[in-house]
Amino acid sequence: MAPDLRLLILPLPEFALLPFGAFLDKLRFSADDEDYSRQRYCRWTVIGLDLAPVPCSSGAMVQVEATPAQVDWSAYDHLVLFGGRNASATAALAPRYRALLKQAAKAGVKLVCVDNAAFLLAACGLLDGHQVVVHWRHEAEFRVAFPRVRLLTGQLYCFDGSRITCAGGTAAIDLAVELIARASGRARALKGLADMLVDESRDSRHALRSLEAGAGEGRLVQRATALMRHHLAARLPV
Numbered sequence: 001m002a003p004d005l006r007l008l009i010l011p012l013p014e015f016a017l018l019p020f021g022a023f024l025d026k027l028r029f030s031a032d033d034e035d036y037s038r039q040r041y042c043r044w045t046v047i048g049l050d051l052a053p054v055p056c057s058s059g060a061m062v063q064v065e066a067t068p069a070q071v072d073w074s075a076y077d078h079l080v081l082f083g084g085r086n087a088s089a090t091a092a093l094a095p096r097y098r099a100l101l102k103q104a105a106k107a108g109v110k111l112v113c114v115d116n117a118a119f120l121l122a123a124c125g126l127l128d129g130h131q132v133v134v135h136w137r138h139e140a141e142f143r144v145a146f147p148r149v150r151l152l153t154g155q156l157y158c159f160d161g162s163r164i165t166c167a168g169g170t171a172a173i174d175l176a177v178e179l180i181a182r183a184s185g186r187a188r189a190l191k192g193l194a195d196m197l198v199d200e201s202r203d204s205r206h207a208l209r210s211l212e213a214g215a216g217e218g219r220l221v222q223r224a225t226a227l228m229r230h231h232l233a234a235r236l237p238v
Contacts, residue, residue: 003031003043005183006076008109010047010100012093012117014084017056019114019172022196023080026176029192030184041184047071049096057085068100073107078179083116083168087138090116091145094123101126105162114175115168122146132165133158136208140234157204170198177201 007027011020024044029035031042048054048064055061079101084090101124105111113121118134119142121127131150134142142151152158156171157178166175173196181189190201 001040003039003041005042005180006078007042007044007112008047008071008076008079008104009044009082010079011054011056011062011082012084012090012097012120013054014057014086014089015054015062015082016085016115016168017058017060018170019166019168020056020062020082022170023082023114023172023176025196026173026192027180029195030176030180030188035192035195041188042180045071045076049100068103073104073109076109077183078110078112078164079104080112080114081117081120082114083119085116087116087119087141088145091119091123093120098124108162110162110164112164112166112175112179114166114172118142118165119145121163122149127163130163131158131160132163133167134165135167135169136229137232140231144234154207155204156202156206159204171202173198174202174204174206178204 009024027042027044028037032038032040046062046065047067050067051064053061053063097120101111101121105126111121111126113132115135116138118127118132122132122142122145127146127149131152133152133155139151139153142149155167157166157175158164159178164175166172177189193201
C-alpha cells in the first residue's frame with residue numbers, strides 16, 4: 001500500500017530538537033493503526049548533504065539515512081527543513097544547500113520550512129513571491145534581511161502553494177496535523193494527540209497567550225513589552 005504522505009526530513013546544523021521531535025512523533029502516531037509505529041500511511045526519510053550525524057542545538061546527534069544522490073525525488077511529496085538556532089548562520093548555509101533545494105523544487109517537491117529554515121530558503125531565492133511565517137523572535141531580522149518576501153505575523157504556520165512555513169516549537173505538531181489531514185483526512189491527523197498530552201490542534205492563526213504580558217501589569221506596560229518582543233532584532237530608540 002502506497003503511503004498518503006511521503007516526506008524527506010532535512011535537519012540543518014544546530015537545528016532545534018523540540019519541533020523536530022514533535023513533528024516526527026506526530027507523524028509516527030498517524031502513520032499506523034494502534035501504536036505499532038510502522039510507516040504505512042506516512043513515510044519519511046532523514047537526509048543530509050552526507051551521511052554524518054547532524055548535531056542539534058542541545059548537542060544530541062541525529063543519524064542521516066540518505067544523501068541527495070541516493071534520493072528518488074519522485075517518491076516524495078515534501079522536503080521538510082528544520083532550521084538552525086542562529087538565523088543569520090542558517091541563511092549563510094545557502095551556498096552549501098542551494099543545489100539540493102533547487103533540485104527538490106524542480107522535481108515538484110513542496111518545500112517546508114520549520115523555525116529558521118525560512119532564512120535559508122529566502123537566501124536561496126526560493127521564497128520570492130510567497131507568504132511566509134517565522135518565529136516571532138526573528139520577524140524583525142527577517143524583514144531586514146529579506147524585505148521583498150512577504151512576512152505574515154501572528155501565525156503558527158502558512159501554506160502558500162509549493163511553499164509551507166512554520167514558526168517552530170510546538171507549532172510543528174499543528175503543522176504535522178494539517179499536513180496529515182490534507183493527505184489522509186482529519187480523523188487520522190488527530191490520532192495520537194491524547195497520547196502526546198496535547199489537548200487539541202491549533203489553527204494557523206491561533207494567538208499565543210504566552211506572548212501576552214502578565215495579568216497584573218497595566219495596559220501600557222503590556223503594550224511596551226509586546227513591542228520590545230517583536231523588535232528584538234531592530235535598533236529602535238526607547
